[in-house]
Amino acid sequence: MACMRRCPQCGSSDLFQSVGGYLGSEWRCKRCGYQGAFVVESEEEMPHPETDRDPNSAKLSGVPFWFRILALLILILFIWMLLPRW
DSSP states (O other): OOOEEEOTTTOOOOEEEEEESSSOEEEEETTTOOEESOOEEESSOOOOHHHHSOTTSOOOTTSOHHHHHHHHHHHHHHHHHHSOOO
16 A cells, blocks of 8 residues: 555645655645645545544534633523522
């Protein structure tokens, strides 16, 4: 099998060598714009990061942190109001 080079950020194999010589090479990814000397070289097919995620999973990465804290505080207040008073 041939050795495949992959982008460490997006997993794309669409890389080209922008600078190279005796001291090393610098690679650039056409897909995400990554530029650097580090690339992943493997004989096995590397899965893309997008295919590893479950499309049905809840995505909280777009929700601001302050909104999550506010929602948690409202939930705690609601539960506290429902508890019987002794």
